[in-house]
Amino acid sequence: MKKLTFWLTSLLLIQLLLAVALLWNNQREAQLNQPKPLLSIDWQAVDSLSIEDKASGVYIAKSEGQWMLSKQQLPASNDKVNELLQNLEKLHTSWPVATTSNSHKRFQVAEDKFIRRVQLYSDGEVLAELFFGNSPGLRQSHVRRKGDDSIYIVDIDTLEMLPSSKPWFDTALLAVKDAQIIKGPDYNIKKAGTYWTFNRTGPSIFLGNTKQGKLNQENVERLDKALADLVIQRVASNFQPDYQAAETLDVKLVVSDAKNSWTYHFVRDEGRHYVRRSDRDLFFAMNKSVFDPIASIRQVDLIFNKTEPPITLTEGLKEAIAE
DSSP: OHHHHHHHHHHHHHHHHHHHHHHHHHHHHHHHTSOEESOOSOGGGOOEEEEEOSSOEEEEEEETTEEEETTTTEEBOHHHHHHHHHHHHTOEEOSOSBOSGGGTTTTTEETTEESEEEEEEETTEEEEEEEEOOOSSTTOEEEEETTOOOBEEESOOGGGSOSSSGGGBOTTTTOOTTOSEEEOSSOEEEEETTEEEEOOSSOOSOGGGSTTOOBOHHHHHHHHHHHHTOOOOEEOTTOOOOTTSTTOEEEEEEEEOSSOEEEEEEEEETTEEEEEETTEEEEEEEOHHHHHHHHTOOHHHHBOOTTSOOOOHHHHHHHHHHO
16 A cells, blocks of 8 residues: 555656656747847947848948948938838847757748848948848748748748839938029029019019019929929939930029029930939939929919909018018
């Protein structure tokens, strides 16, 4: 009887030990499987990054708070670059899908076989290097850190990391958000408060009776908005306009805000549309739908025609005060 009690007690202890061991192991696995940041770096210190595929790449660096496409020395979109960095910072890992070097090529995260390679720098030093591979699902990618054989699934699409300048280029580079003076081919207007007037000297109450006519505020604001919304497509690296050709159009505008003044040349050449601004010795390609609302405007488009009601005394006083 004593032997039976001994064996039963021993069996119970063994079962308890197994239960404790199993519980400890489950807790350990649960802890190991907890999402952890893919990269533990000082994200505020990141001041440049590179994105590559097997054929091309782009290098973006920060200069005085502005992200720049380094090779072209052109501004990149701060919003787009910051969004990418935020998305990378949010990436977390759980249990790896593979942990051996033999699996790198299968998941396309090897140093000589990858979909994207992203390097993050601070003061010229590499903070992190990531290899992004094939996609296991919608908006997902396999990823591996340099120096680590473990491969994880993360929630990011490699299409968010395009390795060329075009998707990162600041297409609003030449826009003027708060124009104060616009001087076109046959007009010169200025803004006083919220009201646009002709940029001329000498007071006049009945401005509607001048040879210049009365400005149509709605039409002027449409021109102002076109300059504020001006977007370009790309750098036209090899473009040189043929000014001798009869069909070539070159429209000059001088636009000023509270601090700066720029001279624009809007050029139509062989049915294509370009713009150059005085602070950049480059032509940029643009759409006709962006070109026309600016380059086609003349004074006649900015004033009321003669069939419209004459200026009232109140309106005349308002314009005189604005001047």
